[in-house]
Amino acid sequence: MEDMNYKISQRAASLSPSLTLAIDSKAKAMKAEGLDVVGFGAGEPDFDTPQHIKDACAKALAAGFTKYTPAAGIPELRSAIADKHKRENGLTYKPSQVIVSCGGKHSCFNVIFATCEEGDEVIIPAPYWLSYPEMVKMAGARPVIVETTDKTEFKLTPDALRAAITPRTRLFVLNSPSNPTGSVYTPAELKALGDICVEKNVLIMSDEIYEHLLYDGATTKSVASFSPAHFEHTIIVHGFAKAWSMTGWRLGWCAAPEPIAKAIDAVQSHSTSNPTSFAQKGAVAALTGPQDHLPIWLAEFDKRRKFAWAKLNATPGLSCVNAKGAFYLFPNISKTGLKSTEFCAKLLEAEKVAAVPGIAFGADDYIRLSYATSMANIEKGLDRIENFCKTLVK
Ligand SMILES: *Cc1c(COP(=O)(O)O)cnc(C)c1O
DSSP: OOOOOOOOOOOHHHSSSOOOHHHHHHHHHHHHHHHOOEEOOSSSSOOOOOHHHHHHHHHHHHHTTOOOOTTOOOOHHHHHHHHHHHHOOOOOOOOOGGEEEHHHHHHHHHHHHHHHHOOEEEEEEEEEHHHHHHHHHHOOOOOOEOOOOOTTTTOOOOOHHHHHHOTTTEEEESSSOOOOTTTOHHHHHHHHHHHHHHTTOOOEEEEETTTTTTTOOOOOGGGSSSSSHHHEEEEEEEEEEETOOOGOOOOEEEEEEHHHHHHHHHHHTTTSSSSHHHHHHHHHOOOOOOOOOHHHHHHHHHHHHHHHHHHTTTTTBBBBBOOOBBTOOOOOGGGTOOOOOHHHHHHHHHHHEEOOOOOTTOTTTEEEOOOOOOOHHHHHHHEEEEEEEEOOOO
């Protein structure tokens, strides 16, 4: 055998391996051994995709809708998405400004890939969704992480945004409601951040995938909607994964100013081509069909959220801000004296509870708990977390 030189590209070599993987695989191994592990790691709703969406997909499949579609998605779906933005957000996009991709994650990648390059800076508030910085690095640009804490409910202040902007800043990544914190910016807060981006001519990638998952009367508004200038500076990322529980379908979209949409279309046409043809028919049904699953899911999420939030704040050593969106809570563990990786490893070992260390999201004093799991699991898991914390805090 020749000596092989498996040289790894700079782009691939620069990526951080998933910090959550070690705990996740340990939890899975423990489960496989038959141990009673409670998992709070879920990044997806625990509800089934609504039946009418599955039916529309099955019908398309049976009818032979199994060939290539236009790379950016079927016209019917791009129109339905444009209609959604008109109806719900008051935004006027032409279908040509909408690009359907293989998940919201893929849409984020496309947006960053099409707009950022060597020398560019991308401002990402922490705690962040863990893929953003890695995507920025893959595009050759530099992630500029700006920390926030629970003191501001994990919201970036306008002053902090302004201070982070340099002549090299290309993109600002906004995600409200947030994964991992569940935090929701008010419309006024969103406008203030958007105003700065307009003034400084910085593009905003607004990841609005949790738009519909709001509690306690919280409201949100797309940052694109505050003025024509805000519209021209914003690229919306959205998808079907969360509000329609379609994570495995791999369907998301972006809505962007025309030149950016064109560039993304070109990128996609040479990488994945179209998202799965028959899945797109299901997505049309998701947007145009009944939405009555949503209030039912929201009521269930809200019940769990309220219970978990109260219980966490009654647990010695923990404190948790009231998160009004998505399906995550992000308690502060600093009073336990442990950092997040050690906390989660010991928690799994001692109490068989799997949580995600905050360091994966750039916040080592916190852990992420998803309440996209049954109330019975939440009760059992939080009791165990309480037991664990009692051993740490006198
Ligand atoms: C779930 C999620 C997405 C998109 O996920 P896909 O499964 O790729 O559609 C995008 N952004 C955030 C913050 C998410 O949590």
